[in-house]
Amino acid sequence: MFLGQTEDLKKDATMNQFSDRVEIKEGINKHRVLRGPFLVRTVYWPTLITEEGEVKQKTKSIVVPKTGSPLLKSLADAEKEFRRTMGESEPRSTFSPSSAYLYLIFNKDDPEHHEKPEVKLASYKNTIYTRLEEIQTEKSTKNPAMLKNGLIFMYDVLIKKTVGNPAQPIFTTRYTVDVDTENNVAQGQIPVEILKLSSEELLKTLEENGIFTDIFTPDELKAIEDCKIDIGSMYTPSSDEEVVMKLKEFPIFAQAKDFSKGTFLFPQMDQFMKFIEKKGLALITGEPKAKIEAPEDTPDEAQEDTQEAPVVKEAEVVKSQEEITEIKTEQGNVIKKWNIQK
Numbered sequence: 001m002f003l004g005q006t007e008d009l010k011k012d013a014t015m016n017q018f019s020d021r022v023e024i025k026e027g028i029n030k031h032r033v034l035r036g037p038f039l040v041r042t043v044y045w046p047t048l049i050t051e052e053g054e055v056k057q058k059t060k061s062i063v064v065p066k067t068g069s070p071l072l073k074s075l076a077d078a079e080k081e082f083r084r085t086m087g088e089s090e091p092r093s094t095f096s097p098s099s100a101y102l103y104l105i106f107n108k109d110d111p112e113h114h115e116k117p118e119v120k121l122a123s124y125k126n127t128i129y130t131r132l133e134e135i136q137t138e139k140s141t142k143n144p145a146m147l148k149n150g151l152i153f154m155y156d157v158l159i160k161k162t163v164g165n166p167a168q169p170i171f172t173t174r175y176t177v178d179v180d181t182e183n184n185v186a187q188g189q190i191p192v193e194i195l196k197l198s199s200e201e202l203l204k205t206l207e208e209n210g211i212f213t214d215i216f217t218p219d220e221l222k223a224i225e226d227c228k229i230d231i232g233s234m235y236t237p238s239s240d241e242e243v244v245m246k247l248k249e250f251p252i253f254a255q256a257k258d259f260s261k262g263t264f265l266f267p268q269m270d271q272f273m274k275f276i277e278k279k280g281l282a283l284i285t286g287e288p289k290a291k292i293e294a295p296e297d298t299p300d301e302a303q304e305d306t307q308e309a310p311v312v313k314e315a316e317v318v319k320s321q322e323e324i325t326e327i328k329t330e331q332g333n334v335i336k337k338w339n340i341q342k
Helices: 070-085 126-137 192-196 199-208 211-215 218-226 240-249 269-278
Strands: 027-051 054-063 098-107 120-124 157-163 173-179
Touching: 027 120, 027 126, 054 240, 070 240, 070 269, 098 126, 120 126, 126 157, 126 173, 199 211, 211 218
Parallel strands: none
Antiparallel strands: 027 054, 027 098, 027 157, 098 120, 157 173
16 A cells, blocks of 8 residues: 655546545544545536435536536536626636545544554545645754654644534634644654655665554554555546536536525526526526425535535435546655555
């Protein structure tokens, strides 16, 4: 398995959401970051589905590559343009992709971790991603030639989630990230120059100095070695043709409601539809006359770090296809000891 917040993971990335992710709960979350980041760009839209004889509003999603989907980008641009004509100074579109960062982690809050550690997936906001990069590259104030904290997988991080207004979690959720300094054997011990080493050089250095047994328990090392997750090959990008097929399977519900605000999701729906048609865009829409209920899955993540559309928590994904490209960080390709592929 590769470990680290590495250079090859930070450059270009697209990926999808995972339903089996470690949830960041309100309060302090203790994680050991093992590998990442992998950037996910997902587009969400409202649709109608029939459940137990009732037609309900639901959210569907699909992952798009870093360049986006031409069709969805055209719809997003058109919606933003229309919103500007309605007087909005900084319009946002339903069809703009949301971004999140995937990491492989140990969840130290899991009661079973000490008995049976398991490598798991976590999705972090840009705020957390940025802070993790700062934490890894920060130099010691006592000796600038040394890293203050060490490499990202050498210590636990404490992610604190606070929700200012439970009635509006999308806009009032904030995150802070700090190092668990009480359990950091690498503090001030790793030279800054280690960030410049090649994968082979770094692996050799860490093994020769017994670093792995210092920072992981035998059970944790076994969990890492046994991990079969191959993020880079788990998903493929959605082509525009596949986006169209998904929209045909789950048409856009033009009269969808934004339940967090109690308003319609699309502005001036009738005028908006005419505007879209004049742009020569085919907005695939569902049956507008249906029972509208608040969705079971609603957004609970703050969007302070992106101007894109809100992320709907665990929005249902059906047959979506995804692309994961790896991002690069200053650390470089660091460790090739385990079998989580790039």
